[in-house]
Amino acid sequence: MxxxxxxxxxxxxxxxxxxxxxxxxxxxxxxxxxxxxxxxxxxxxxxxxxxxxxxxxxxxxxxxxxxxxxxxxxxxxxxxxxxxxxxxxxxPSYIGNRHATFSAQWVYKLKTAESIRTGVPQAKLDFSNSPRDEVEAFLRRINVRAVQSARALLERYDFTTIKTLADVGSGCAGIALTMTKACPHMQATALDLPLVTPIAQKVIEEEGMTDRVKVIAADVLSGPLPVLYDVAILRNLLQVLSLRDACLAVKNIGAAIKPGGMIYIVAQILDDCRTSPLEAVGFNLNFINLFDAGESYTEQEHRGWLSDAGFVNIERANFLLPDGDGVMTARKPK
Structure with a gap:
């Protein structure tokens, strides 16, 4: 037959x-x-x-x-x-305003074959030579999603006993600002590269939160953060780094978390089969076109970094945040 x-x-x-x-x-x-x-x-x-x-x-x-x-x-x-x-x-659940994000991502993805063929991201995000107003406009746009992520974390996790929080790779400090507004007992620090921190400071001043949210310029690949914190939140940071640099970043950030403190990683997290969830699989096409390194890393890769940095009670949330990001949490031993 x-x-x-x-x-x-x-x-x-x-x-x-x-x-x-x-x-x-x-x-x-x-x-x-x-x-x-x-x-x-x-x-x-x-x-x-x-x-x-x-x-x-x-x-x-x-x-x-x-x-x-x-x-x-x-x-x-x-x-x-x-x-x-x-x-x-x-x-209440309106997402129609995400059309600009969809449009931009689809434009990037049309360049995928050429990015792979040349070995160079054809829509590379590189603000080192960009006018400051362009950098600021971009960071303010993506800050909306950082605020949404922070609100979702507040709904899912208990931050009532947290006194100090590090928003690592903060951009416009959306995580730090949202957390401190919701938790009057909390002080937060927005940490990012020197190119970004003046913009974060400007946004914090606009929000009238300079007494609660501080700004520090720091490179998580150069060494441990300069201050100890109860909690560190990393949103969309590790996924723009190479595998080796992501591991180093977790170690350096982990060294700045107090014994008994927590780390929250918000990112596109792949299942170990690498074919789900679809949001994380599709996001890899963005990484091909936008960054020299980075990708949607697997749950096992995240677990390895956290374990190597000395964390325990490593867990992956069984839900996705509104923008499709996953969450990994871990605790620093006392």
């Missing part, structure tokens, strides 16, 4: 998935979904609500139907329950 002739089903599935993704992106950018919160509308009614012409919008609306974000009946379009939940402005 002859084997069935293979068909390009997986190829076509991937191709059509890209079409659906671009339709979703356009729908988010145009805010197609919010006017439909109140009920079904025609293409003309939606076009009027968002201030565009109906002829080309109608084509997008049918693409969104095939993407399973809208339904259509007798020429009237409605949100699916998922679109109502996540893509309508004002909804």
């Amino acid at each position: 002859e084997s069935p002739v293979p068909r390009p089903d997986t190829v076509n599935k991937s191709r059509f998935a890209a079409d659906a993704a671009f339709a979703m992106l356009a729908g988010m950018q145009l805010d197609v979904f919010t006017p439909l919160q109140a009920g079904p509308k025609t293409a003309e009614e939606i076009a009027h609500a968002i201030g565009v012409g109906p002829a080309r919008l109608r084509l997008l609306l049918y693409s969104l139907v095939t993407a399973e974000l809208l339904t259509e009946q007798n020429g009237r379009f409605s949100n699916t329950p998922e679109a109502n939940q996540f893509l309508v402005k004002g909804a």
Whole structure:
């Protein structure tokens, strides 16, 4: 019996998935979904609500139907329950404002083959020669997600007894600021490279938190941090370092945590099979195009770094934060 002739089903599935993704992106950018919160509308009614012409919008609306974000009946379009939940402005779980992030990441990913072919990241993030206002704008954009991560950590973990906290690789100090605002007993330090710390200081001053959040310029690869802390939080730091440097960073940061203190690693964390979760797998395409080193490291790799640095009670959270990041925690022995 002859084997069935293979068909390009997986190829076509991937191709059509890209079409659906671009339709979703356009729908988010145009805010197609919010006017439909109140009920079904025609293409003309939606076009009027968002201030565009109906002829080309109608084509997008049918693409969104095939993407399973809208339904259509007798020429009237409605949100699916998922679109109502996540893509309508004002909804508690609204994520439609992430379209700029999606767009930027997809632009990077179009360069993947060339980055691999040349061995040079074709969309490299290198702020060493960038104007300060560009660096600041970028850091402020990603700070929104740092604040979200901090809020999620506060919901999941108990920080009520923590007096001192290090926000390592702080950017605009979103972790430090959010934690100290929620915990009046806490003092925090935002630590980052000298290029970044003046911007963090500016944001802290804007928030009126200079009495609670200090700034220190530090390179976690050059040696232990200069002060001891009860807790250190590393958000998206290790994943932009090489395997060797990530191990060194954990050791140096660990040396600055008091006995009995905790470390929280917030990052894209792969299962040891390296094919899940999908967010972390897909993020590796970003790393190929943006950084000379770094990747979504596995749970076992994180465990190895923490163990080598002398940590115990190493755990991986069984949940993901709102932006898809995982969490690893460990304790410094008393």
